[in-house]
Structures are given as structure tokens and as C-alpha cells.
Amino acid sequence: MNKQEFTITVYTENRIGLVSRIAIMFSRRKINIESLNTSPSEIEGIHRFTIVIEETEEVVRKLVRQVEKQVEVLKAYYNTNDEIVxxxxxxxxxxxxxxxxxxxxxxxxxxxxxxxxxxxxxxxxxxxxxxxxxxxxxxxxxxxxxxxxxxxSGRVAIIKGSDSFHAKIKAFEKSEPGETVVENEFLDKQDEVFSM
Missing domain, CATH: 3.30.70.1150 (ACT-like. Chain A, domain 2)
Incomplete structure (x- = not known):
């Protein structure tokens, strides 16, 4: 397989140290990052990494799966230049x-x-x-x-497909809403006792 340019898009929580952990994943595999751009996404509290590398599709596919295993990573995609603007x-x-x-x-x-x-x-x-x-x-x-x-600057890119990550997050929230927080009365009473 021949190497070609790929753009990897990663949606993450905004956490300290995540850029270096992701960069280490590339350096361990001896993959040079041609361009790296991070910015807030269209969803509040979620950041978007745009990473450009030159590699084979098989290597990129494996790398994206590894990136997605990071706790703070919500989703990662890879695209060729024909699939993005x-x-x-x-x-x-x-x-x-x-x-x-x-x-x-x-x-x-x-x-x-x-x-x-x-x-x-x-x-x-x-x-x-x-x-x-x-x-x-x-x-x-x-x-x-x-x-x-x-x-x-680093590359900024948008996938040509009409599906958006924002729509996928909203659909996920509707199908699997987060648990409501229930106050633990026992812990509250213990706190009162310890504060006396």
C-alpha cells in the first residue's frame, strides 16, 4: 500500500495533557505529524483536533482506533483530501x-x-x-x-458528508439520556454530624 495524506479529526473533552498523550501515540509509531490544529467545536465543552499525516490507510485505521481508546476522546475519524474541504x-x-x-x-x-x-x-x-x-x-x-x-497555520477541515458530529451527539443523548443526580440523604446527615 502506498502512503497518502490523511486528515484525522478527533472530538474530545477539553482536558490538560491530552495533546501530549495523543502526540506520543504518533511518535511511538514513528509517524510524523505534518499539521496539528486544536479548537473548540460547535458543541460547548468539546474540542476538535485536526491532525494531518502521510501514511498508509491500514496504519491510519489502527491509529484512529487507538486514539479512540483514550478516555477523553469521544470520536475520531480519518479522511482523504477528496472527502474534506x-x-x-x-x-x-x-x-x-x-x-x-x-x-x-x-x-x-x-x-x-x-x-x-x-x-x-x-x-x-x-x-x-x-x-x-x-x-x-x-x-x-x-x-x-x-x-x-x-x-x-495548521489545517482546518470540514468533512464533506452531511452528517455532523453535533447531530450524532444529540441523537445519542435522546436514546441514552444521562442519569439524574440523586442526593444521598445518608451522606448529607453524616456531613452534618461531622460539622458539629
Whole structure:
């Protein structure tokens, strides 16, 4: 089997140390994480990890099953690039003098979908979003024009299918509602005795 790029989406409770435990699962298997992004999900109290790796589907399938065994993990999915809509965001810091002299800024902004978010005498910062290849093309254009600094975010992705994790959670709550909390009168009375 050939390796290909997969995006793993993991829905978790928001717990300290979970990122490092998940990262260790990848490093033990000698799998390099190309991109890692964590953010709140559409469900309050639940976070979403988006992890990009290059591996065979068999290895990814086993890895996702292992990730799901973590107590705080609610669900994990893996998808190919054809099954998701995804973007990355990038910032470019460029010498203002160089960019003003060598490039028609309006043309640059239009062609690469970039926009200036900060203009100073010494440098200008541009922002754009897109696929990695598009972002890298703009890096090559800006390198000869005094590119000072460049940073790219991790991938953000949404699965193309119409089912949502939020809908699955709501359906689960309806079919298996949580237990109601019942006060233990015996413990309350013991607490009263000990507090006297």
C-alpha cells in the first residue's frame, strides 16, 4: 500500500495533557505529524483536533482506533483530501520598500487572494488562506522581494458528508439520556454530624 495524506479529526473533552498523550501515540509509531490544529467545536465543552499525516490507510485505521481508546476522546475519524474541504492560513512579513518598488501590490493581492493587514514604514504583513500549494507559491513570489518572515497555520477541515458530529451527539443523548443526580440523604446527615 502506498502512503497518502490523511486528515484525522478527533472530538474530545477539553482536558490538560491530552495533546501530549495523543502526540506520543504518533511518535511511538514513528509517524510524523505534518499539521496539528486544536479548537473548540460547535458543541460547548468539546474540542476538535485536526491532525494531518502521510501514511498508509491500514496504519491510519489502527491509529484512529487507538486514539479512540483514550478516555477523553469521544470520536475520531480519518479522511482523504477528496472527502474534506480544507484551508490553511498564512502570514507574510515583507520589506515595505522592496514590495512597493518591485511589485504592483494590487495585482499581488488579487492574484493570490491576499490582503494587507498591517503596513508600517519598515515592513508590511499580508494574510492569505488556501491550500498548501497556493500558500507556497506566494512565498516564492515574495522571497526575492524582501520576505522577512513567514508562518502558516495548521489545517482546518470540514468533512464533506452531511452528517455532523453535533447531530450524532444529540441523537445519542435522546436514546441514552444521562442519569439524574440523586442526593444521598445518608451522606448529607453524616456531613452534618461531622460539622458539629
Amino acid at each position: 480544507w484551508q490553511e492560513m498564512a502570514l507574510y512579513k515583507v520589506s515595505t520598500d522592496e514590495i512597493a518598488e518591485k511589485i504592483k501590490v494590487e495585482r499581488l493581492l488579487h492574484k493570490y487572494g491576499a490582503r494587507a493587514i498591517l503596513i508600517r514604514k519598515d515592513y508590511t504583513i499580508f494574510e492569505t488562506s488556501g491550500h498548501r500549494e497556493e500558500i507556497d507559491k506566494l512565498v516564492k513570489v515574495l522571497e526575492p522581494c524582501g520576505l522577512i518572515e513567514f508562518v502558516r
